[in-house]
Amino acid sequence: MPSTPRRPTPTLADATRGRVLFGGDYNPEQWPEETWPEDVRLMKDAGVNSVTLGVFSWARLEPEPGRREFGWLDRVMDLMHEHGVGVVLATPTSSPPPWLGRLHPDTLPRDADGRVEWWGGRQHFSHSSATYRRYAAAITEDLAARYAGHPALTMWHINNEYCTADYGDEAAAAFRRWLRARYGTLDALNSAWGTAFWSQGYDTWDGVLPPRHAHYMNNPGQVLDFRRFTSDMLLECYTAERDIVRRHTPHLPVTTNFMPLFPGQDAWRWAEEEDVVSVDLYPDPRDPLGAQHGALVQDLARSQAGGPWMLMEQAAGPVNWRGVNHPKPRGLNRLWSFQAVARGADAVCYFQWRQSRQGAEKFHSGMVSHAGEEGRTYQEVMRLGGELARIGEHVAGRHSRADIAILHDWHSWWAGDHEGRPSTEADLPTVLHAWHRALWEANLPTDFAHPGHDLSAYRMLVVPQLYLLTDTAIDSLLAHVRDGGTLVCGFLTGIADEQDRVRPGGMDARLRELLGIRTLHEWWPLEAGETAATDGFRGTLWSEEIDATEDASAEAVYRGGELDGLPAVLRRGRAWYVSTLPEPGALRALLTRIAAGAGVPPVLDGLPAGVEAVRRGELLFLLNHGREPVTVRVPGTHVELLGDTAVTGEVALGRHGVAVLRP
Template sequence: MPSLHDATGPRVLFGGDYNPEQWPEETWADDVRLMKRAGVTSVTVGVFSWARIEPRPGERDFGWLDRIMDLMHRHGIGVVLATPTASPPAWMGSLHPETLPRAEDGSVVWYGSRQHFCPSSPVYRRYAAAITRDLAARYGDHPALLMWHVNNEYCTFCWCDGTARHFRRWLRDRYTTVDALNEAWGTAFWSQRYDTWEEVIPPRKAQYLRNPACTLDFRRFTSDALLECYTAERDIVTAGARRLPVTTNFMPFWIGQDAWTWAAQEDVVSVDVYPDPADPHAAQYGAMIQDMTRSQARGPWMVMEQAAGAVNFRRVNVPKPRGLGRLWSLQAVARGADAVCHFQWRQSRQGAEKFHSAMLSHAGEHGRTYREITRIGADLARLGPRVAGTTVTSDVALLHDWNSWWADEQEGRPSADVHYPTVVRAWHRALWEAGVTTDFAHPEHDLARYRVVVVPHLYLLGDTAVDNLVAYVHGGGTLVSGFLTGAADEDDRIRPGGMDERLRDLFGIRVVHEWWPLPAGEGLTCDGPRPFRATLWAEELETSTARTVATYRGGELTGMPAVLRNGRAWYVSTLPEPAALRELLARAADEAGVRPVLENPPPGLEAVRRGDLLFLLNHADGPLTVTVPGRHHELLTGGLVDGPVHLERHGVAVLA
């Protein structure tokens, strides 16, 4: 499998999406001049250019793209060439309306935006394969080409008749017989039994609650159907003699793709990450997405898109303060990124994203954004030879599984206020604030190398995953689990006793009598070593061998266990307030021999080790002074540090 460094050598790629087809050709020379000044080493070309390349069915216009590829090569800028299949031309939707996706209520999702294709459509797939083959034949050996970027942000759902036929084929492969499907879906409920495959349809808009097992399988199917589109194009671009790495860009922590499965099909894992500058916890959100992507990649990865300033898709889109873009770019490098790219190079003057910032903003080369981009390019040029290809290691893993998330989102559940990503983010934030670097892992992964494994909330766990967790603790690991974990099997069938019996034995729980969700804005006090507030959820538990660490106080649950410990296995039946969760996880990590990167750092400081380098990142509102023992070489300035390190607001130091 080719890697990013096969194509680039030991450097951190820097650049962004470049859409020259949106601009007069006389601007291209100026673009290259400014790219070179900013330190741009790669551009992603062609992401949304299908209508330009194929203006009418079967026609090809490659002349402009030939000139762009040659221009980039002459100036030493590499090209990540995209297949343009994320946005079919208008003629496809007009001539072939069967390629357009249908919503849950059967209405047509029309062309006029992007991602307007049904992943199951044979016509769409045929056109996509044809244009991909022609791109690969024409540019596969071009010296400017660094890697392939297939499609863009796969995010399409469809409930059309063609999708229904594809879904039925997928279900046949999974269950073989209709009887097995009926058993897995529990269709004895509400007279939902199917007699033939032809009766099965996707979970379209219905009179009341839909079958949750059907909805879960449809989520699985949709991820797989999109993956089929990706692998079909990937196999085309890799068929030539020159094998270059291939990627597609994930949206951050998005529900529609099982990224564990997808990452195994990519040479390079990439992600688009857009923290909100107005979010006081944006830095932690960025770190979480970076940790997740690094873990999917099992090594270096790339930021395919980030904003140079403001975005345009929030209710209020604030710009990044001075220095924040640099701070977040270097945070990604600290957490394993070997490419830092933006959407996009030149800010659009027309279209839906003209208010979305770019490396070269409407203010031009004299604007603040371009000056800051130039500084980032210089930083990455200095760091690249030392950092590229090195790894980030962790003694802690946070378990995450899309199947559990999908099941968690079902319509008829105890609390619609339990939002899986919010719970995962809360647990990651607790570890991040404790200074503990965290990997993500699937519950069936080999966990033996981790001292601590945390499970924020995995409602659905298959038998293999359950056995894996039990074996991990019996092998000497420390497990800390959040609420409603292991309640259902892989078919979303509730386990007897309210939790898998093996997990109840592991946590020292006899039975889960009741799940007790807490109304929004309400909470319970918990008594323990230090009182704390329980939020979102509670449970009425009866223990067997567990020791109670904290109990509920107030209401029906007074005196009942909130936090349990059974040897090296902890169970937390609520979502503790942030400080309490941080303290609990820090305690478990410390007892397991996990140490923070820096002891007692000042508030707002993030410290991360990558290879033999220590990154210090200032997320506080003002300057910070950090004490780091020993004498160090500071790579960004080239100076020596022997004593306290002073960081400006949004400042970064990289110590060797």
């Protein structure tokens, strides 16, 4: 008898159904029940079609061990369905109730100094605790069983912003099991960690611990593996709950929300376990590069998803965790929301719906602020909801792939972040943002990719910094250039192997040959604010003493100082090496030149400063990140969807203005 065909894995499209999801975290348990009908009225007026329920509700759902209080959630679910608002139902396991830590201290994590992280905040759970996992599975099981058939349910949201490391004894035992599975023997572990240095050799597995507080620097191999282990343990927590809800609702997608460019999770691996990639994004409204940070995170989320993704959280106004928390100027919330849609988001959501009156986040904005429905925040949210509804059918499910990929890998980030490195100034996030900024300002569409993935679809690969590269990844870079692609590498790339051993010569020999480097004599890191002059620009953060091979050309040369006359930028065929961080304008000009040579044009030529142009499917998004009105020239005639007007030749954009053009 033939087996029943397995249903394809659900996707974000199963929840969006041809719309852009619009809404946010709704926490009705914080409010009297008579407030709920008013909330629904305001949601409908604002075009809200999705809310996330239950993220921080464990103590309300299980006020004491084993006792369930689902009545209030039943009523909220029914209310949402009655008014056509879909529900993304969360498992509440990111914030265990106080009774769990009180009755089961083993569920509480410990920091590197051995201090307990007590209840009273959130994320106070040990990822390795069998007790925590048992209680988390039980509440997830009961939630899934109760609401699997509820017509309001559209998606599952597991936990929230997984981020907890644990250095306690149960985590130590789990770390040893993880290491045994990875290395097999103590000899292999000692070799991988280089324990011959500082007399650190282990004679028994019982002596192996997490990298707890030490008198001086911790072993880099130990730290690297502990970060890998922590990501894997948190992923186990996620997949355990995911598998429970999938068993009850195999037709519904499951997600958990990443934090933007967060170092604690190998997000490439995590994305493979999600039906929907979702991320929280909170650029500083006072940061002149806030929009570029947003674009980077959005490009990364879209690339992890391989298509549409979900903006799970953003702020409608100020946050509450910066030293000074500024509101968003008029129009900025709308502008940044459309930037996310332009770069692939099929859901635009907030933390949270109604601004809290109590608790740690009462000064964090909501879609409905303390000013209520007459406040500017809600009025802007209402406008945005109407506009997203207007364009939803034109964007939902559409996807555009770039010809340029920035390569990024968490294992490389972890390895390169050790405290004993040549310079703390040249940290990866700083370098990554600088290179992405150059491409963003040049309006060159950019994906992100893992160095070990299939890269054949890209014309140009950009490697701002990959300190650790596996042999497989290096082979992939070599093949890309051999097959006609263009490669641009920044400094501190290919320095170490998978176990953080520095490769002979200070850089992998195959990579040196590809890039035209005969000898890498010394790294010359620069102090904060210090620059290195070349014959074409000024370099920052870093410089290097290198000799070039005879078949490589120096495209820029250091002038003055110890490196006078040595190459700063090398080119060998279609492979480029940049041994410093050029100032922003110079890096933008260099990458624009290289992209043109690779056959990659910008989205539009001649854009005014501060205007971003993004294509998604057949649509062209124009985003004015400036405070002054501008006019943008566009070829041909289009329909501007937000105003439902025809435009020919040029488009006027006001302060923080947005236009969505369809041919």
